[in-house]
Amino acid sequence: MESAGKRILIVDDDVELAALLRQALRDVGESLEIRLARDADEALAKISRRSFDLVVTDIKMAGLNGLQLVEILRQLDPAIKTIAMTAYSSAEVESQARALNVYRYIAKPFTIEEFRRIVREALAVEESAPAITSNLSDAQRIAIEEHLTSLRASTQAHIVFLVNSRGRPVCMDSLSNGLDVANLCNVLVTSNAGLAAEVERVIGRGRPFTLSYHGGPDYSICSYGVGTDHLLVTVFNGEVRVGQVWYYMKDTAGYIQAILESKEQPGREAVAEEMVAEAKIDAGVLPREAEPAEAAFDLLEEAAVEAGRDFGGLSFAEAMEKGLLGEEFLRALGEG
Structure with missing residues (x-):
């Protein structure tokens, strides 16, 4: 079955984890609509405005917890499938979740592939062949x-x-x-x-x-x-x-x-010249009459200064002394 039109709501007060899960589900289906909520109240507000096929909720949250949310969802719309996840798993909590007829109970930590598989099963979405390349x-x-x-x-x-x-x-x-x-x-x-x-x-x-x-x-x-x-x-x-x-x-x-x-692949030199030209336009710091080698020198010197600032004092002169500048660049520099 295709994923077209399927809606998922992820409820978790851990915003970073929720974002990771949403990103992971992009591989389940490009047409999935995935929304986030930070707590049960926000989730219920979103559910009141539109329908969802699947709600993935953390159990331990401030205010209403995830199991209380699942119980309310059963009353609002029994057709909504739910996945309950928790980092504080116990036999008692799992028993409570299963009593509420959740589709799956997941103990953290879990793998991305495991999460994708469970969501595919919940939505009855077939796994597509992985795209190896762009x-x-x-x-x-x-x-x-x-x-x-x-x-x-x-x-x-x-x-x-x-x-x-x-x-x-x-x-x-x-x-x-x-x-x-x-x-x-x-x-x-x-x-x-x-x-x-x-x-x-x-x-x-x-x-x-x-x-x-x-x-x-x-x-x-x-x-x-x-x-x-x-x-x-x-x-x-x-x-x-x-x-x-x-x-x-x-x-x-x-x-x-x-x-x-690029639609037609230019050669390495053409790409370098194009990058230099764009830098001239964007930065406005290089004279229009500058030759590609001179412009490349300026751009790479700036990059070396940035590298030194970010990674412990690597200046352009030091980069040359330590042999960090490729032979191709040094040859171009000599020709310039």
């Missing part, structure tokens, strides 16, 4: 893969990949087969969306973050936003400097963004 032309795919290969070599990474907003890998270059890339994609995409939602709740300016970093003893992960629909991800050895990885990722993300926006 709608890329062969030329776009080849060009992106070329940049990913270059990025992996420059950062000594285990794996680099481009993932779309649905958590699906688009392109990949890897030396490691031991990582669960599919789940890693889901985690990175949903966490980015959830954090943005929480920031919006706190300061009112939530947007997906351009850069995120997660360090660990065996692997470190940097993700960099490419437009609004993709993340560029690098998984690398923790001994590699984060500033070095970020520096090359920023450059690669710019090329990939230009490739994704």
